[in-house]
Amino acid sequence: MTKQIILAAYVGGVNEHTLWEHPEAGSQIAFSTFKHVAQTAERGRFDYFFLAEGLALRARDGVIFDHDIAGRPDTLAVLASLAAVTSHIGLVGTLNATFNEPYELARQLASLDHLSGGRAGWNVVTSFDAYTGANFRRGGFLPYAERYERAEETVATVRELWDSWNEDAVAADKATGQFLADPSAGAFAHHGRQFDIEGRFTVPRSPQGRPIVVQAGVSPAGRDFAAANSDAIFSPYSRLAEAKDFYADIKQRARNAGRNPDDVKILPGTSFVLGDTQAEAEEKARHVKEQQLTDRTIQVIFEQVWNRDLSDYDPDGPLPDVEPDTTAPDFIQGRALIHGDRHATVAKWRALAEERGYTLRELAHEISGSADYVGTPTRVADQLDAFIQEDGADGVVLGSHLVPSGLDEFVDRVVPLLQERGSLRTEYEGTTLRENLGLPLPDRDGALVSR
Ligand SMILES: Cc1cc2nc3c(=O)[nH]c(=O)nc-3n(C[C@H](O)[C@H](O)[C@H](O)COP(=O)(O)O)c2cc1C
Incomplete structure (x- = not known):
């Protein structure tokens, strides 16, 4: 059977791949930039729009880089705004598990899921340096080895919070005319090594129940964390040989963790350049x-x-x-x-x-190196499709060197060819991101039912 290609569109922000000084480049912070990319991706029936996160400006010898774009807007505010101008595409943001608290993360992501009608996703990162931590109360916080331990407990706790509303009991209360008489609605208690919290969660169960969790990080600890906890992985391996190794490794780790390997989707960051010849x-x-x-x-x-x-x-x-x-x-x-x-x-x-x-x-x-896919639309469609069918990945996260208009020609010229081949949807299958990605749907208690 032809594997369906999962497509995500990426606005990376601070990096040296985007030509921000190009005459056609937009602003790195204006809403019009994000709106253009998200709407273009939705026109191409992409699964999700994806934002990276940088919590610290980069520095050279203690001085901020003048060639980096200074400043980037907050991920959640951008995604919430995009929810209003799109209707099907998933909205996945990178949020740090080292510096954020589970209660805040759960609230923010469940709120985004409500506002977008079930399209929210969270890319869990741990960040790579103490320098970022200095922007927070926790300068230098945590030793590298403990970051995935904290990330694991953060994700587990966030999911406990998402699952804390018993919708059946709430519905029963409403039916009897009582006002949230159910004493358990939103009640949670988590006593772990990283977090010792209890209380009532303020956001009712969201349309997806469990917004999707993505992971980025490639160490053995990062891979185990992803294989056990995430629905998708943002990988750096876009070339076939190394991508196949990573793919096989993650799917095996998922099996070892007792999961169906199809329930962890792998998507490398990918670049392209198109031409008529x-x-x-x-x-x-x-x-x-x-x-x-x-x-x-x-x-x-x-x-x-x-x-x-x-x-x-x-x-x-x-x-x-x-x-x-x-x-x-x-x-x-x-x-x-x-x-x-x-x-x-x-x-x-x-x-x-x-x-x-x-x-x-x-x-x-x-x-x-060079861009991953360089060629005519036909050649790029052929090569991308072959990469997916040969299990280099389940999909790709596409970023363009030109933001925001660079994705237009991919959607106009490559997407129709992939659709003709039957490897890309022509219409969205479901209303939530989880449904469109073909991921297990959670039951009312949060248990995931593999499809
Ligand atoms: C493809 C990829 C994308 C990443 N994107 C971000 C990001 O947007 N923001 C961030 O703070 N860290 C990002 N990271 C860093 C990871 O969260 C992690 O801190 C780092 O890779 C170290 O973990 P590891 O040793 O498991 O790779 C990214 C890592 C990878 C591999």
Whole structure:
């Protein structure tokens, strides 16, 4: 049977992939930007609109990056506004499990679920650095190893709160004309290692009962957490070989956790560049990459790994002849370090640069790769469909280098081809995000019934 492709549209905010200085780029904070992307995605029958979260502005040597977009609006406020101008698409926001409290999270997400008629989702992140914590009372809070422990208990507690309203009892009360006589409506008590709370939850059971939970984070602990607790995963693995490994690993972990592996959907972040011919698309992709990798971006990419000031090194010159500084505090803060071992990374890059005669700029182009799908609409539709059918993933989270109008041509030119093939819906099947994703529906006690 043809697997149905799950599509999500992504507005990442602060990053070096979006060309915010492009003449056609919108504002990173104006409502019109989010509205355009969400409505375009809904026109393409996407499953959900997705926002990342950055709780701290990034800094270089203690000074805010001038090439990052300064400031981003709050996820929940944006999603609640979008609920009013869309009617089917899911609204998934990233919210941190390290710095937020379960009671607030449960209230906010259940409210969004009510306001949107059952379209809310929560991407659970734990954040990667103590720097972010300094914006909160809890500077430096929690040790890395405890973050998933807290995340696990946060999700469990939030679900207890969502399940705390006994709708049958409330309906019975209404029928007898009494005003919430049921003493158990909203009552909760959670006594755990991370949270010791009890009281009454203020938001009645929402249309989905359980808004969907997404996870992003790739360590073994993150994978186990996702396989046991999440409905979907935002993955960084968009290339077939590594994507298949991740897919098989997560589905196995889900089985080990006693779940149906189909109930955990995997969606890598994915980029595309379209053209009328293959040559035109490739030329466009090259041009986009040049604009993304400005001299300052190249400098920061390498400063993060060398952990020192590299402003004296010419991007068109050789690699720095100094060693990375592994004892100094982080030179670049608030940006995930994806290259773990600094010395090993530098050694690997030096060998590559020597072998191919690369300058810093050429090395930056090499390590940052090209867009995932580059080609004519037909070729992109073929390749994306093959990626899904071969179990690279269950769907993709599409982001464009041009915000907000970049998604338009994907929806106008690639979506109809996927629909013709029968791998993408032409109409939404259900009214809630859970139904559209084909996920188990919770019964009134919160138990999930696999479909
Ligand atoms: C694809 C992906 C997207 C992420 N998006 C965010 C984000 O929007 N905001 C955030 O604070 N952290 C984000 N994170 C960071 C994770 O929440 C997590 O803190 C980090 O990956 C460390 O966990 P790990 O060791 O399990 O990967 C993201 C991670 C991944 C892999």
